[in-house]
Amino acid sequence: MTRPASTGRGGVGPLAIVSIAVGGTVLVSAVALASGVVAIARKIVTPARRRRDDVRVEAHDAASGTVTLTSTPDTRLPGRYSFWFDRGRGHARLGEVVRDDGRHVVRRVEGVEGGDLDRARHGRIGGWLFPTPHDAGLVAHEVSVPTEVGAAPAWLVPAAHGTHGPWTIAVHGRGVTRAETIRGVPVFHRHGVTSLLVSYRNDGEAPRSSDGRYALGDTEWRDVESALRYALDHGATSVVLTGWSMGGALVLQAATRSALRGAVRGLVLESPVVDWRTTLAYQGAAMRVPPVVQGLVLRLLGSPLLCRLAGSAEPIDFDRLDLVARSGELEVPVLVLHSDDDGFVPSTASHALAEARPDLVTLEAFDVARHTKLWNLDPERFEAAISGWLERQRLAGPPSTDHRA
Template identity: 55%
Template sequence: MTKNDTDPPVPAWVIATIALGSLAALTAAAGAVLTALVSRSVVVPPRQSTQDVDILGVDTAAGTVSLRATADTLLPGRYSLWFDRDGGHARVGEIVSVAEGVVTRALLSIDFGDIERARTGRISGWFFLHPREFGFGFRDVVIDTPLGGAPAWLIPAEDPESTRWVIQVHGRAVRRSETLRATRVFRESGYTSLLVSYRNDGDAPRSPDGRFRLGDTEWEDVERALAYAVEHGATSVVLMGWSMGGATVLQLATRSPLAGIVAGIVLDSPVIDWHETLRYRSAQMRIPTPVQEAALATLSHGWGGIATGLEASVDLDRLDFVARSGDLEKKTLLLHSDDDGYVSSVSSRALAEMRPDIVTFVPFSVARHTKLWNYDPERWTDSIRSWLSAL
């Protein structure tokens, strides 16, 4: 059928309605795509770490490296500098100078890679790479998890007769080397350290869906590490969790039949409530509130698996230890910085206020996410040592 001169003109309101309908459809489609991206970003292990630091120059004679000024490059302390898509690793120390947006820092070591050719990298609190750096004994062991053998490092206490253990649980999208910073203080305090891996972290076996469950299932792997500790003589165990590892050990402490042997919990920059954490990160990324809420719903309902690839939904309510503060029974040391940048300290403070009977809160104001040891190792170490002594 073709239009001829006798056809009546299309009313303007019809054209406007069609245009608005098309715009609404496009907006809805864009919102659905953004929702899927937000929800997937939380549970899908990243293939590569974000290289968000510009490396502007290296002076090997002076032992310095110049970096573009960012919140992380301006932090005092000692840090890892990963470069070449994590194919290279160096360690940087205190700030030498800051001028016109350029931070010059001491270059402590170049462990591998060609940093002089590198143009981008990332700052990490994961400072040590392997337990052999400490000069005391360790063993490679394997934990028999529900998904298969997961590698771990076992570092004996100074006292061979000690039956106190600590199990270290790293955060999301990093590996067990993150937890090496705590090895010395626990060893000197009489603890054997077990530094574990868990499903989908790149060391331990992959789950069928290959997705993080934010602690809701990862705790089952750590429970097997707890059983390993008991089988090898542990009579008292401290759980220490970093970032998402904090959410994981909280699940273990409240869901495992083995939790009776847990004497206490140490949390560094922990996720206490994923609702608040995901809203905080989304707000930082300027994601609209409706999309934030849609992403939370996508993660916590079975139908969301179409977008996330999860075999089963994540029980975000079960992971909320502000709402579940009454379920926590273990003495807990909680260390968190108010300028964390990734996991807000709001929930940590709320938990500490609700459970002052068992939670000791040590706040930092300038340390960023899981970089408390790097920024102020003396205060961080003394806090743990004193808490262990009282425990």
């Protein structure tokens, strides 16, 4: 029998050394994996207080009223857009594309509401266009909606005949504010519908929740319910809930979970999150996050104990947030507007929802409008889709003769 190699007094053999090395590698890998899972989970539920300026400003020609930007899928889009610069302190309204050589895009500048575009070096494209309802030619009042976390600011845009009648409650998406929803107000206003543009917990305008984390609609829907109560107390006879992006998840939850859902007569969803698993898997694949890691992230966020590692006070019920699987719970007509090239929230779940409930769901699918920029690309088509749907569902009030909207 061959004797094992001597290790010396108190030493360890080569096999032991290999075992320890391998074990150490496994341990390090496990720690790295766990750290990565927690980091991704935290990013999903932590509100971003500052958005990245990912577009370079090459030149601003005030004489010709144009700005030259690096060419990206968003800067190349036809239509009208916001351009935020100077870390969000400056804002310009951009119009048509004048020239695109593949590397740079030259666009018209319709106006500058704040900041010095001449000094801007970087910025970001947004779909808002209007920072306030006044900028869109709307008469609006600042109001407060009482919620369980405190008073949440909102804009109230009364119908021409007053606030007694049909209302819409507009709910913005992740990482933005109620200003996102202003684009959708004029078509409702023309149809005699009062609009309430709301904020909700952790969006930077409304009060924070105790943990300061997003629940992706699983708790925020209660702020939409508070807005429903406000509307009913101030003259609403019926309500259409309008949700943009993550706001779509909020209104879907309110429409299926709220004790006041009987007042809801319909939903309008723009680039909505209908199923978070589908959305997060899409975003994870875009960032090359392995499927096994994606699965662990969802398990962490859904665990009553482990969710605390992400800073969340409560677990997120991803089954409850899957409105494709729970489409049978929908009881009112739904209009979905979504672009198949969204790039952030895939339209697959919207198509699946329309297929699951063809009796209630109408899908208006765009081709090249990207995420929450459908109005910006084609306002006539956007408003015609909503206008026709309101008329078919008999959800409009007396038509407005106020042409400011």
